[in-house]
Amino acid sequence: MDDMDRRIIGLLAEDSRRALADIGGLVGLAPSSVNERIRRMVAAGVIRRFTVETDPSALDLPLLVFLRLVLRPEADATAFRQAIAGHPRILECHHVTGAWPWLIKLRVETVAEIEVALDQIRASGFLGQHETTIALSSAVAGVFVPATMP
Amino acid sequence: MDDMDRRIIGLLAEDSRRALADIGGLVGLAPSSVNERIRRMVAAGVIRRFTVETDPSALDLPLLVFLRLVLRPEADATAFRQAIAGHPRILECHHVTGAWPWLIKLRVETVAEIEVALDQIRASGFLGQHETTIALSSAVAGVFVPATMP
DNA sequence: CGTGAAATTCCTCATGA
DNA sequence: TCATGAGGAATTTCACG
Numbered sequence: 464m465d466d467m468d469r470r471i472i473g474l475l476a477e478d479s480r481r482a483l484a485d486i487g488g489l490v491g492l493a494p495s496s497v498n499e500r501i502r503r504m505v506a507a508g509v510i511r512r513f514t515v516e517t518d519p520s521a522l523d524l525p526l527l528v529f530l531r532l533v534l535r536p537e538a539d540a541t542a543f544r545q546a547i548a549g550h551p552r553i554l555e556c557h558h559v560t561g562a563w564p565w566l567i568k569l570r571v572e573t574v575a576e577i578e579v580a581l582d583q584i585r586a587s588g589f590l591g592q593h594e595t596t597i598a599l600s601s602a603v604a605g606v607f608v609p610a611t612m613p
Numbered sequence: 614m615d616d617m618d619r620r621i622i623g624l625l626a627e628d629s630r631r632a633l634a635d636i637g638g639l640v641g642l643a644p645s646s647v648n649e650r651i652r653r654m655v656a657a658g659v660i661r662r663f664t665v666e667t668d669p670s671a672l673d674l675p676l677l678v679f680l681r682l683v684l685r686p687e688a689d690a691t692a693f694r695q696a697i698a699g700h701p702r703i704l705e706c707h708h709v710t711g712a713w714p715w716l717i718k719l720r721v722e723t724v725a726e727i728e729v730a731l732d733q734i735r736a737s738g739f740l741g742q743h744e745t746t747i748a749l750s751s752a753v754a755g756v757f758v759p760a761t762m763p
Numbered sequence: 764c765g766t767g768a769a770a771t772t773c774c775t776c777a778t779g780a
Numbered sequence: 781t782c783a784t785g786a787g788g789a790a791t792t793t794c795a796c797g
Binding site for chain 1: 619622625627628629630657658660663665666667668672677679693694697698703704705707708709710711716746748749750751752754755756758760761
């Protein structure tokens, strides 16, 4: 991971379909050298995957929702992690500092779907107190990559 | 945006370097038809860009931080949006429901950088009360796409 | 670790159904 | 809207500096 690698990553983030020759021209390397660096970064896990950023509304997920919650006292955090992993609407779930130890970010099609998601989380049996926050607009929207179906 | 388009997007999200022939084989379409659908989705803005997902730690941004804040009463929300747009560490900034109207997500290299970022936001002159939350671990990490340099 | 050229694979585009 | 096929690019590989 030297500076050259970082420049290549920046260019790929902008447009990962760029030709190796183009990238090479911009960073001052032969196409095959660029190719070799990309191959290494993929192998090292620096690059996790080549993907597409999409418009969430076009995929019928216009609502961005944050859930902050505490688990029930007897809950097993490991089991909770597994219970929510793989939920198609949950984009992120973090264990965080503060009074509400869990922060979940999800995207849904309608407000009704918020309740459905909450019920599904509740079904794990670990849900304690919780708080729902809805995004009204976004000054910086973030990158949306659709879930991959299994 | 029919179901065929959705399947193609799912496959591209998984690996956007897949050959058109592969995708066509999986969804039952000729390579040129897949190409045409992708071209249309890019033109329509359904696909925003082809990009790469990376490991934030490998790019020296291991710390995930959430800021919740209120603006000062006299603050102009539009000016605030512009002030934070383009900040390299701010991945997301949403106007949300609830007692803390703004939610910012950022990635930084060290805890010291949290304070730097806060000071930069404060420099806009709009920052009121605020609360910092640090992610300890992530059950669902989310997708990290590095910022593109201007 | 980087290069350049050969060999392969892929994309593009015009045409027709 | 989709499929076919030819021509032109791009990627990949590899022997060498």
